[in-house]
Amino acid sequence: MTMGRELPVIASARDVRWGQDADMDAWLHHFKTENNIEHLMNPEHVASDEQLKFMVALDEQQVFIPCSDEILMCLMEEKPSGDLMREYGRIWLHTVRLIRKHAFNMYHERKVRAFCRLRFKTHLSSRIMIPSRLLKRMNSIVLTQCSLVDPSDEDKMEENRRAFEYINKPATDRMLYATPSECMYNPDVRNLRSELDSIELLRLMYLSTLPALWSSSTPSYLDVEKAINAPCPTAHSMEVLLGSEKDERKTILFLPESSGGIVFDLFFIRALLRQGHKVILALKEGFLFDSPTFWDAMQDPVLVELCKGAKMVSNDTITKNLLLALLRSHRFLIISDGMREKLNLYKTNVTFSRAWKECDVVFAKGAENYDNLINCGHSFTRDVLGYYRKKDGTFVLEAKPRAGNVRKFSEEAINAMANRIIETMRKEKEKGRSVMFYSAVIGSIPGETDTAIKVVNTFVAHLRSRLDSTFIINPAEHFEEGMDGDDLMFMWEQVQRSGLLDVWRFQTVEDIETSFTLLDRKVPSIWSGKDSTFSTGCTKEMRIALDVQKKNPELQIIGPSSEKFFRRAEYGVGKYYDAGITSM
Template identity: 50%
Template sequence: MTPVHFPTIGQPSELRYGKDPLLDAWLLHFMSENHIEHSIDPLRNASPEQIRFMAALGPDEIYVPCSDAMLGHLLEKHQEPSLMDAYARVWRQVLELIESHCPGEYEKMMILALCDHKYRQAVNAPVLIPSRLLKRLTSIFLAQAGQDDPHRDRKRLMNRRAARFLDSHAMSAALGTCPGLSFHCATIRDMRFDLDMLEITRLLCLSVWSRVWEEDAFNPSPEQIEQELTRCSSSEVLRRVLDPGRPKSMKILYLPDSAGGIVFDILAVRALLRMGHRVILALKDGFFFDAPTIWDAEEDPVLVQALAGARILADPRMSKNGLLQAIKENPFLVISDGSRERLNLYKTSVTFARAWKESDLVIAKGEQNHRRIMQTSVKFTRDVVCIRLDSGDDLNAEFKPRPSGLRSFTEPEITAKADAIIARMRAEKASGKTVMFYSAIVGSIPHETDTAIRVLNAFVKHLRARLAGTFIISPAEHFEEGMDADDLMFMWEKVQRSGYINVWRFQTSQDIETAFELMGRTVPPVWAGKDATFSTGCTKEMHIALDVQRAHPEMQLIGPDPEKFFRRREYGVGKFFDAAIASR
């Protein structure tokens, strides 16, 4: 057997699939060992399309949830000192967890030994991202110790300390101190913005002053508080991204860092709301040391009071329509990011991915978020500001802009496209024509999207020649570069629910055979027997069609039996291609 030589990896920023089969194999090995490969475990990992809601990836580019420096150490394939130090920090965290929270000596020894086996395995063959090792070991602890959140009481104590400090006379005086006449503004609007920025800066400064919640008897004097706030000068980065000269208010996704600090984060969010922005606060889905969780938002009395009036969204798979409607109805939403670890886009929920995609700005707090966002060459689909304490213990805000050439469609733009189609439907119907909507496979067969569009166009042309007095809407004729499946489904649902459709036709296998015949081609094996029921997008549209028909019984449905559609799951997030039939 010919020996397999290990490929040259290169720099982390140069990683691509399709350059070298041996490199592809190593990358799949790396991804699968870290349990983040979608093709191997699609139920627990975000699809490439969902990742692209958040990460601006080029063709065949790979996203890895760690810093470039850490990825470089892992690519070296041997025990780099920095990597071993990171593993050692993980072990110390887990050891402290086991020592402090195990229910008995027997269980403690068993869990410790089991974690030790897993830890030694990781150290001897270093391919695991340290945070993934931490997640693996903490999951073992939680399962074997029968606990869901061993830091629950600790976090509540931290939040109580922060709230108590916030309510103190010295703190109230310092936070609300008038800045005097130091502002240099031309208008009242500018002065109002300056005041808002001063308040937000003070709150962010307090949100990283960990002594407030880590020390039980912390009671600084007014002078000490003033000195701390003075160190945190107004950030030009924040002023620039929150510039009141923007044409519209923003949707902001806010990622907090730690219990205690979140009390001040929520006040900063309230200031953003007062400025006219809408905010989505993303908490962890379960235990991750001192990070606030969605459970805390519902059960911690301090957070319940602080979040009064905010709407907590419990659905981890909200549709684009549902999320946008929730944002319209309530300017302050609270969601789970779907994970129990550092920011890892592969493990985030559908709702979080859509919240990121629909936001104009992401504000991420803390060193860990900074490493995952700023210390990687990966670009993201939205502007991101990371806020943390720098090496000099000063508040630092760092900006990572979205790629300048990235095209995305806003809700008003998509709605305008839908309204234009609806206006055309209304006019055609008023002129006496029958309005037909044709639902067909577009991207449900991997690597066959171009063929699907040719099939669709050929058959619609055939229908138009045969059906006089019929206005036929073909989805393939309204696609624009940059629109993903979420955008299209959002646009088409508005069109489909307009009430102007007389006939809704779903593609049949006979339609496909006729189209290939019209193109002078035989039907390829991959297309044999296919119809609209093979498309998860069409499946969602059949649900809509039946709903519309209940409101408009005169609408005619043509195509496969509706029952044949419902074997399939919800259409994949951001996908043009199909999700598999659920196993029984």
């Protein structure tokens, strides 16, 4: 029996899980390895499961497949799929054209083409590569061999210039902002305003998906006017996601498609900003044909003009605190998604992942984004609105609701939790009690979180029985279901910097040994020698403690010496446990 026949029948990517079929597990390992999306093999450039869970709603053992269900079915077929082979064929044509255009000379062209052919044949025979991953791999070879950075930069600038000229023409302005006659009969000014806002957004969506507007031959205004006034049966979903003017304004993560279209996208973003929303625009890290890149926004004169007022965020590993601070001070951020390929959440950078987590809705433009987000079986942690125009000219817009079990903790909600704890601390101090914060290992030992909570709770109960007039804050007692490491650290930092702490105690080896003694258990080998210096979260808290102590010299810090903490690496993205240990 062949490998293909041994694979179980999968109806959708959402059905793929580890541990249900040995052959499927083997295929998944092969799939992730060949597509370079296995975190353990490339932790610097592949998102961890915790980072993925910022974006994708995954249950235990579920595997994220970064492509449409249709592509997944093609990859799993025993015999070569015609659709997959045609997609691979298009990639080869793209590769050959790129080589012909940018090779140094005929000899160099033959050499690079031969090299690419050898690599391409290898991938063709395995038929395991996601087309977008294969395209990126072939592009990387050509760019390296031909010493290129962005071979499309001049073409993209020309497309943006044409689009900018078109949208600034008086005739375009009249067409875009003409009030439909049916709006005249709306008796409520508020409803009328909302209706006009929606019409403007929809028209800009229509314009942004008409490539003819930034091509060398501009279409007739009659055709364009007909296109932008065409009814869209699903447009109401956008209105629902954005809400009315009475609703809280949204934070939107916007994923564009192409140069030329990005000009209309930026006018679309301006309209969203005018309506009070916040927008994070995610551009490509580097060359992907006509896709706008992060550097385009700083070099292309048209984009520079349209992005005035936006905050360019070049930090690829931004923290939650900094991202929220930027969103408070800037309503329009521009980030890099960390990729030189079509949307692949495994390859996004930390900043993109956190932007996704902190937004309310994702606007995903283009057929590829639509395929990877709307046409895949996975559910996501945020509502997604996908739209594009088919080759026959049909405009498609569809919303995908976030997973029903996902709970988003807004900055306001986390602040409220922190403030409740701070208020309790204040009341305890008014009673004359000392306030102690206990920092301990909670999730730093994978698989031992439940034990860690028992250890902490047992020792804190022991302290409370021995210490008079002391109010002890035990983080394990304030866990909220659905909060990840980012949310918890954000909340606790506010509590820790409140200025109300008298004692900050960090867990020691002796504390852990005492806890196991009180539990009438021997210390398991995995816990032997552990203390708070083993935790990256505690390491971050030690830095905060030392900073707080500078402002409040009366703060007592008890536990291991601070020097022992700073061998830890940065806090793992979305994790309760560590990213790793740096050299001593």
